Amino acid sequence: MNKQRVLFFVIIGTAVLFIIGGSLVMQIMQPPDLNATATAVAIRSTEVAIRVTEAALQGTVTPSSFVSGVLAGEQTMNGLRIEVIDVDWDAWPLIQATNQFNDPPLPGKRMVLVTLNVSLISGEEPVQVDTSDFRMVGSRGEIYTTFDEETRCGVIPDALDGVVTPTRSMSGTVCVQVPEDEGDLALIYDPFVGDIPSTMIPLPSQE
Helix, strand or coil, rough: CCCHHCCCCCHHHHHHHHHHHHHHHHHCCCCCCCCCHHHHHHHHHHHHHHHHHHHHHHCCHHHHHHHHHHCCCCCCCCCEEEEEEEECCCCCCHHHHHCCCCCCEEEEEEEEEEEEEECCCCCCEEEEEHHEEEEEEECCEEEEEEECCCCCCCCCCCCEEEEEEECEEEEEEEEEEEEECCCCEEECCCCCCCCCCCCCECCCCCC
């Protein structure tokens, strides 16, 4: 085994340990009886690590393409690139204007509206994408969904919903209620379709 191949496996091994370690930390930070979703996300993150290792051993990926893309949150395991276009950190005025029947944020919470662009950069099969595919996580380690009663935003403008193909990308929004003091937020793409592991998509720092 030449030096370049050894270095490749060292890089992959380090990345795998990083993902698994992060997943375990997320589980430890969660109250075990309240966060089945967080546990599922951690398991799916571990699946990413396993798949990356298997692909590396088979010689089907390189650090500069698929592996680095998935680990950096730049590509999902089903071939999507999900780009954050804009973040409205306090979106209630816009949500209220969108539909007069929308409920305001719960006490101590705010609505975070994220505008995304989704494109298919690997594979030929069309992929259905909608707001229910996404969750949000912050420094508390809690998982916030787009559909739970205490975390959803109601009717939102330009809600992400459609099909992407190799020749057709899509833009739209997802929205989640989070505690006002929640920080270090990131989106989680977790479609629960087949055995597709989740992908974490960092959000820009709030200014």
